[in-house]
Amino acid sequence: MKLTKEEKQSLIQAKSETDWYSICDEIKSKRNGIYPNYLAREILEIFNNKFPVDKYKDLSFGQIINRKSFLNWLTLGWLAFAGATGGFFTVIIRFLFPNVLFEPPQSFKIGFPNDFEAGKVDLRFKKSHNVWIVRDDEKIIALSTVCTHLGCTPNWLEADRKFKCPCHGSGFRSSGMHFEGPAPRPLERYRIVLSNDGQILVDKTKKFNYEKGEWNRSESFLKV
């Protein structure tokens, strides 16, 4: 039930807040204590008109600090802040340097050309050096095991004769050529040469990329 005229009048004419609340209680009791939203809205509107709130009344600025002690506190605060941040960053930077560093040599010998069968993909150096050695009828190549899409390690599927990446399904032929899935370029090849003792030397510091037309450069494959 909405406010009646008389109720409105009596609310507007209430003399003090105590008065106001007793009138409110009366209004509620007339409605069996139910105080629905619309009623509250009406009453609140009258209240706001009657007792405008001074928001800034109670706001006061405690005790005033003078300039000297302010500067002292400021210096102290800054020193503490700088100390904490400095310590934090020291620890972080220390964390970036590993305690033990294990890196296999970037160039290594993998054996004699006859150790590799034609038409086979050699998986022996996948784990230790991240290369596949592939020999076909005329050459031997060293393929990087990093998928050119986002860097997962593809698997060699002998039955389908392809490298297949488990992350988003890119596929590469044994030559490293990409043919399915999202990989935008073929696998990278590493420098591969014969060393003086007749063994094959793979050098991972030099890469050959197909899209730059480097696959027919002299050291990107080993003629057999």
Next chain:
Amino acid sequence: MIETLKNTIDYLSTPTISFTVITAIFPFVFPPTDWFDRINRKLKIDKLWTNTGGFIQFILITGFFVLGYQDPNFKIILMKGDNFPIVLMVYSMAFFTWYAMKKSYINDARLDEGKKPMEYHDPEDKVLVWPDLVYIEFICLILFMVFLIVWSILVPAPLEEPANPAATPNPSKAPWYFLGLQEMLVYFDPWLAGVIFPTLIIVGMCAIPYIDINKKGDGYYSFKERRVGYFIFMYGWVVLWVYLIIIGTFFRGPNWNFFGPFEYWDPHKLEVLNNVNLSEYFWVIGLGQPLPSNILLRESIGFLVTGIYLFVLPVLLAKTVLKKMYEAYGPTRYTFLMILGLTMLALPIKMYLRWFFNLKYIIGIPEWFFNI
């Protein structure tokens, strides 16, 4: 009988079919225009958002999981500790959508009758934040903690062997909440799917209140007041995100091949694909000549297509079909909406191009790491 059902489900869940079906059904479930709305009501799809409808949804989802649990192949997937959140997500997503839609439909009907929305009268008994609300929140917090602890005791975290760069598990799946991203990566280059799209998703969601400035529907549930926005958002969220997560979880197996939920994950399943760039389609297959050696010339057709899609199409739309919207939104807001909308739409477009034409990249310049 069960077998046929399973085979049908396997067949239907191939992405080409399931994605198309979901996309086609979507506007009828969340009708963005009057025409769809009429059909929606004629087919009684709006009954989904009643108590009975909610109950039926619940039964269907549960039925699927129960059926799936009986199947040895699906059971393996379902019982992975990692996948439990996804089952929860399916339920909670259905529940919250249902809840919001139910309230919206009630309010929409009231507004049609000229009444005020439910929320206007709702809290006849207003309660205080402190203590009433805070207490409820506190109790929820405790219950949730209990739930998490019990869960982590009952289902051990799926720890695997120590990381080994030479052995990537097959399939290699991201955490469940990133499977949508991983699915996007199948169709796009990492800088797009991994950097630009996620950024645009977040920026876009922050931008919603600035783009949609319709004051109606503020403070109460309502579908009608912003049905186009609702439709676009729900499509982006339910289909392009949640559904992709579901695909990534349940339908992606070894070598990232597609498998129906009841299919055996055969690592030797062979799918013959041969993906071709647009430039190869144009020069080699279309014109019968080798790819031009000049990169820009080679990719010119891709640039043209992308340019038309991103820059010409919005202008054309603003002049024709979306004229009213353009006037209401103004150039800035319209441009933003178009950028966000067109990038979102690029995902399904690219998926279809891949599925039907084996198209790999529209612009493919691996030399510059620039592929679209």
